[in-house]
Amino acid sequence: MYxxxxxxxxxxxxxxxxxxxxxxxxxxxxxxxxxxxxxYNNFWAIPGDLVYPDEDLDEAANRILKDLTGLSDVGLHQAQSFGHPKRHPQGRVVTVSYFAMVRIEDFNAKASSWADEISWVPIHNIPVLAFDHNLIMSTTIELLKQKLRVEPICFDMLPDRFTLNEFQQLYEYAYNQPLDKANFRKKIKHVPLLAHDEKQKMVKHRPAKLFSFAKEEYKTKVETSDYQFKM
Amino acid sequence: MYxxxxxxxxxxxxxxxxxxxxxxxxxxxxxxxxxxxxxYNNFWAIPGDLVYPDEDLDEAANRILKDLTGLSDVGLHQAQSFGHPKRHPQGRVVTVSYFAMVRIEDFNAKASSWADEISWVPIHNIPVLAFDHNLIMSTTIELLKQKLRVEPICFDMLPDRFTLNEFQQLYEYAYNQPLDKANFRKKIKHVPLLAHDEKQKMVKHRPAKLFSFAKEEYKTKVETSDYQFKM
DNA sequence: TTAAATAATTGTCGAAAATACAATAATTAA
DNA sequence: TTAATTATTGTATTTTCGACAATTATTTAA
Structure with missing residues (x-):
C-alpha cells in the first residue's frame, strides 16, 4: 500500500x-x-469557525454558541461531518456540524466578528448559502425532524409556558401537514406536562391554558418505566 | 476575539x-x-486509516472497506466524529466513524498492512481497545441499534435467503430480549418479503421456509405510500 | 411403520392506541 | 345579549399490540 x-x-x-x-x-x-x-463575502451562511488546536469539537461548538447568543448550557447535538477536498477554497477543511434548540425570545443574537448581520429564516425557505452549507443545512434539518419524533427537544424551542395549540403547530410545521386537535391531545396524554392556572392573555377569543414541560418528571419516567417519547 | x-x-x-x-x-x-x-501495538482496534489530502471522507471509508474485505458497493453509514485534542498520541487527529453491514460468509476478511490478525467479536462482548475506540464503538453500536428499528439494514447482515426465525433472532440479540414468535410474524406482515419454494436443509426437525428481502418492492412501497419500516 | 420430539405456522381474544368526526364549553367583541 | 371564535372533551370505529393456545409439518428413534 502506498x-x-x-x-x-x-x-x-x-x-x-x-x-x-x-x-x-x-x-x-x-x-x-x-x-x-x-x-463568500456577503453570502448567508451557517455560523461556524475553525477549531483551535487544543479544543475539543464540543468545546468549539459551545464557544460559537456563546459568541452568538451569550448562552451556555444549551444542549448541543452533533449532526454530521463533511469533508469534500474542495469544499473550502483556502485549504482542506473538514467541518463537523452541530445543532441546538433555543428560545428565540430569550436573547438577542448578535453579529460577531465574522458577521455583519443575522437573520432567523424558516427552515422551509432557506436561501442559497456559502460553501456547501445548503447540503449541511438540509442534512441537519432532516436529522432535526427525526429527533423531534423521538426526543422531547421541541420544548427547548417553545416558550417556557405554551399552549397546546402552539405545541401542536410546531409539529404541523415540522411534518408539513395538519394534525387533528382532539387526537393530538390524546397522543400527548403520556407526556409529563405541568398545567398552570394562568391563561393566555391579550387574545380576542377564549384563552387557552398554559403548560410547561415537566423535565424532571420526564426523566424519572424514562428511567423507571420503558416509556419512550413518540410523536 | 483572539x-x-x-x-x-x-x-x-x-x-x-x-x-x-x-x-x-x-x-x-x-x-x-x-x-x-x-x-497501541498489539491492541485490538477498529479498522481505520488517515484520510489522504485529496480524498473525501466517504472515499476513504470505502477504501478501507475494500482493503479489508475486497467488497465495494456496500452501503456505508456515517456515525459520529471524535476530536478530543489528546485522543491520538502523535498529533491532532480527528476521526469520523462509519459503519457498514456485511454478510460474514460472503468473503474472507484479510489482515492488511496495519493489522496482523482480525476477529469477529459479538457486540455484547467488546474487549478493551486502542485509542478511544471503546467510546467510538459503543456510540456506534447504539446508533446501529437505533437504525435497525427504522431502516431495513438487517437484511444486509442476513444471508440472501433466511428463515423467519433467523430474522427474529437477529432482533432478539439486538434488543437483548426474547420476542414472541407469533407477534413477530404479524409485525413483519408489511415488510415485502419474497417467499421461496425452497426449504431449509440438513436440519433435524421440520424445515423452515426461506425468504428474501424484496428490495425493489420495498423502495417503491416507500415512495408511493407513506409506509415506514418499523421494528 | 409408527410414535415421539421438535420446531414451524396459524388463530383467538382482550387491551391499548390511532383515526375520524361530533358535541360542548368558555371567552371576547360588538 | 348574542354572534363569533377557539378551547376542550366525547364517542364510535378501526387498527395494532401482546399474551397465549392450537395446529401442522417434518425428522428420528423405536
Whole structure:
C-alpha cells in the first residue's frame, strides 16, 4: 500500500458549524449570518469557525454558541461531518456540524466578528448559502425532524409556558401537514406536562391554558418505566 | 476575539474508522483488527486509516472497506466524529466513524498492512481497545441499534435467503430480549418479503421456509405510500 | 411403520392506541 | 345579549399490540 510522508497528513484544519433552531410565528427557523469576510463575502451562511488546536469539537461548538447568543448550557447535538477536498477554497477543511434548540425570545443574537448581520429564516425557505452549507443545512434539518419524533427537544424551542395549540403547530410545521386537535391531545396524554392556572392573555377569543414541560418528571419516567417519547 | 495565525490551524490530520457488522450464530458481531504498529501495538482496534489530502471522507471509508474485505458497493453509514485534542498520541487527529453491514460468509476478511490478525467479536462482548475506540464503538453500536428499528439494514447482515426465525433472532440479540414468535410474524406482515419454494436443509426437525428481502418492492412501497419500516 | 420430539405456522381474544368526526364549553367583541 | 371564535372533551370505529393456545409439518428413534 502506498504511503505518503506522515507529516503530509497534518496539513488540514477543522471547523464546526453550529446551527441554531428556534420557533416563532408558527415556524421553525434557523439562524443564519451574513458573512463579512472572504471567501463568500456577503453570502448567508451557517455560523461556524475553525477549531483551535487544543479544543475539543464540543468545546468549539459551545464557544460559537456563546459568541452568538451569550448562552451556555444549551444542549448541543452533533449532526454530521463533511469533508469534500474542495469544499473550502483556502485549504482542506473538514467541518463537523452541530445543532441546538433555543428560545428565540430569550436573547438577542448578535453579529460577531465574522458577521455583519443575522437573520432567523424558516427552515422551509432557506436561501442559497456559502460553501456547501445548503447540503449541511438540509442534512441537519432532516436529522432535526427525526429527533423531534423521538426526543422531547421541541420544548427547548417553545416558550417556557405554551399552549397546546402552539405545541401542536410546531409539529404541523415540522411534518408539513395538519394534525387533528382532539387526537393530538390524546397522543400527548403520556407526556409529563405541568398545567398552570394562568391563561393566555391579550387574545380576542377564549384563552387557552398554559403548560410547561415537566423535565424532571420526564426523566424519572424514562428511567423507571420503558416509556419512550413518540410523536 | 483572539485569533491565532491562520496557518497554525492547518496542522491536524483526520482519519476514518470503519466498523463492520455482521451476523452469525445468532449474534451480531463487529470486525476488529489487532494492530501491528505503534502506537497501541498489539491492541485490538477498529479498522481505520488517515484520510489522504485529496480524498473525501466517504472515499476513504470505502477504501478501507475494500482493503479489508475486497467488497465495494456496500452501503456505508456515517456515525459520529471524535476530536478530543489528546485522543491520538502523535498529533491532532480527528476521526469520523462509519459503519457498514456485511454478510460474514460472503468473503474472507484479510489482515492488511496495519493489522496482523482480525476477529469477529459479538457486540455484547467488546474487549478493551486502542485509542478511544471503546467510546467510538459503543456510540456506534447504539446508533446501529437505533437504525435497525427504522431502516431495513438487517437484511444486509442476513444471508440472501433466511428463515423467519433467523430474522427474529437477529432482533432478539439486538434488543437483548426474547420476542414472541407469533407477534413477530404479524409485525413483519408489511415488510415485502419474497417467499421461496425452497426449504431449509440438513436440519433435524421440520424445515423452515426461506425468504428474501424484496428490495425493489420495498423502495417503491416507500415512495408511493407513506409506509415506514418499523421494528 | 409408527410414535415421539421438535420446531414451524396459524388463530383467538382482550387491551391499548390511532383515526375520524361530533358535541360542548368558555371567552371576547360588538 | 348574542354572534363569533377557539378551547376542550366525547364517542364510535378501526387498527395494532401482546399474551397465549392450537395446529401442522417434518425428522428420528423405536
Amino acid at each position: 504511503r505518503i510522508n506522515f507529516s503530509e497528513f497534518f496539513t488540514s484544519a477543522f471547523s464546526v458549524d453550529c446551527m441554531l433552531f428556534g420557533y416563532s410565528q408558527g415556524q421553525i427557523k434557523a439562524l443564519l449570518i451574513k458573512r463579512a469576510m472572504e471567501p | 485569533r491565532i495565525n491562520f496557518s497554525e490551524f492547518f496542522t491536524s490530520a483526520f482519519s476514518v474508522d470503519c466498523m463492520l457488522f455482521g451476523y452469525s450464530q445468532g449474534q451480531i458481531k463487529a470486525l476488529l483488527i489487532k494492530r501491528a504498529m505503534e502506537p
